[in-house]
Amino acid sequence: MATSWACKGSRGGGAAAARQPVLLQHGVLVDGMTWLLGSPEESLPYILADQGFDVWIANNRGTRWSSRHVSLDPKSRSYWNWSWDDIVVNDMPAIVDYVCSHTGQKPHYVGHSMGTLVALAAFSEGRMVDKLKSAALLSPVAYLSHITTPIGVVLAKAFAGELISDLLGIAEFNPASPQVSNLVRTFCRKPGMNCYDLLTSFTAVRDGVLTKYDYVMPDANVARYGQADPPAYDMGAIPAWFPLFLSYGGRDSLSDPADVALLLDDLRRRGHAGDRLTVQYLPQLAHADFVIGVCAKDLVYNDVISFFRRFH
Structure with a gap:
């Protein structure tokens, strides 16, 4: 198993142990540095740190900052023999455990794009929900049936x-x-x-539904899952008591509003409501705006911080 590395940042005074931890998880084809591409006044990690949070930034296995392995070389094919299901089952729970053990507290979670997909898949199987205080999902991806690219x-x-x-x-x-x-x-x-x-x-994407890894050959799927097709992650199985903040944009061609609506239907049908489900729709924002947009602080991050403070 490759190591998914988390870096820690803390600006301002106060002992780190007394500061509420927040874990940030990046999207696909990028690494944790994507959270730091803007100025300190516009980048979420700096904004959180200035607001008194203890900030941790995760990097998925195989990225620039997370390429070590106990036995395999990144140049070998075996090193890359994994799917994002492994991130759901192994890596993200391990990162959350790491933050918990080093801070003595449950962190809040912020995911963007694939960082939301991994979290939603994990939550649907009961993973990490008992180790996190809440989750803010920016450009949430659970369905892709309306992808327009x-x-x-x-x-x-x-x-x-x-x-x-x-x-x-x-x-x-x-x-x-x-x-x-x-x-x-x-x-x-x-x-x-x-x-x-x-x-x-x-x-x-396959058929617009979030499923476990497809081995393509029916026999291989049967051997792994007991059925010819990979099972879907059930978004409705996410515990209704777990606090979620969902923010999505009207100009997002990957996290399409129609697909987010399907996710919201699943959550609400199973009881997610009230202060346990906060939804923010921003018609002017596109996919990357939630991380590198100059207006994200005023339109998104301030509301994320307010949400976190409700579940301190």
Whole structure:
């Protein structure tokens, strides 16, 4: 298992042990540094620290800051033999445990994009909910049936994960590598493709429903799951008592408002309501605006902090 590394930051006075921890989880194709791309006045980690929180930033396995392994070399194919299900089952719970053990407190959680997908999948199976005080999910991803980016749709229908790793022999998705560059160039030549913003265009979806890893071959799925198709994560199984803050944008082509509405239906149908479910809709925001937008502090972060203070 690769180590998912969490870095810690604390500005201002006060002992770290007395400060409420907050864990930040980044999205797909980036690492924890994405939270720090703006100025200190605009970046969520600095804003949280200035408000008295003890800030921890996670990095998914395989990213620049999380590439170590107890026995495998990142250059080997075996090192990359994992799926995001492993992050759900192993990595994120381990990171949360790490923060809890070093602070003696339950942290709040902030996820963006894939950071929300991992959290929602984990919560739906009862993971981490007893170790966290609450979760703020920015651009939440649980359904992708309304995804509007053509390259995302094409890659999804082509079973992007298996196509890249199995057929082309590419383990790490490195956009600068010749193999991936050639693959993306091929997709981008297709009519209607807009490849100027891969951050919001590239994703791997199947039929719009969040499921466990698909081994493609029915026999392999049966051996792993006891059924021919991988089981779906049940968003309605997220405990109704667990506090959630969901913020999404009207110009988001990945976390589409119609798909967020499906997630909200699941949550409310099973009893999520009142102060345990806070929903913020911002029609002018796109996917990356929730992390690097200059207006995110005023439109999003202040409300996130107010939400956290309700569950101190």
